[in-house]
Amino acid sequence: MDDLDRRLIELFAAEPRIGVLEASRRLGVARGTAQARLDKLAASGVVTGWGPDLSPEALGFPVMAFLTLEIRQGAGHDAVATHLAGIAEVLEAYTITGAGDMWARVVAQSNADLQRVIDRVLAEPGIERCTTVIALATQIPHRVLPLARSAVS
Amino acid sequence: MDDLDRRLIELFAAEPRIGVLEASRRLGVARGTAQARLDKLAASGVVTGWGPDLSPEALGFPVMAFLTLEIRQGAGHDAVATHLAGIAEVLEAYTITGAGDMWARVVAQSNADLQRVIDRVLAEPGIERCTTVIALATQIPHRVLPLARSAVS
């Protein structure tokens, strides 16, 4: 993860479709070098994929909310996680610090639809309580690039 | 967003490097069709980018935490958002329902490093209080694909 790697990532983040050759030209290095760096970045796990980024909003799910789930003692998180994984509107879920707590990001087609999503989530008996927080505005969209800039090594 | 679009997205999500021609072959359509669909998906905003996905963990930031910030009345969210945007470890931030609340996802190199990050966040005087929750395990990694499958229209 030296400076060349960083510039490579930034370049592809800015213009994903340029291709290896064009990238190598822009950075003033040989194509083989750029290619080797990209392969290494992928192998080391820094670059996890090149998949298309989808916008839930454009897909018809403009409402985003964060759920904090309180898991019933002894119920185990796995059952809840499996249940959440079966709900497409659940985009993300983590176990977090706190007494049996779990956190999930969900989206919905409207505020009314959010109720339906939450009800689906709560269908799992292992969930004791659920507090919902709705995202009103995006101040910082999901980003990792600045982190790559600051990463050392 | 018909079935062809969906299969196209799923295909590229599974194998991002295949190229338009190969994709059209797999789906049994003409290349021009696949290309037109991809262009349309990008134009409609469903596909927001093809950038490399970076793993904060692989970049040396294995600790993830969620901050709930209480914004001082009248301070305005913008100042806080600008401040957060200047911190690379802040990967995401939203204003949320609740009295002047804001939510942010941060990463850090270690639990000790998390303290440094939080201190940097709290350097902004517009923030009144900050509660931190640490993610222990990823139950569902960030995903949008299932949503695309369920999206209608």
Next chain:
DNA sequence: CAATCTGCGGTCCAGGTCGTCCACGCGGAC
């Protein structure tokens, strides 16, 4: 100190791909 290794730059090649046209046929909408 010298041998070795690794990373990098430069170059070559064949094959495949890309973006972009076009004409044509099909179905639905007016």
Next chain:
DNA sequence: GTCCGCGTGGACGACCTGGACCGCAGATTG
């Protein structure tokens, strides 16, 4: 009936890819 949008198949030239080879430089090792 006629128009329009959409998908198809084909074609074009320009370009890119993956792979290979070589030489050089610095770092590492014995």
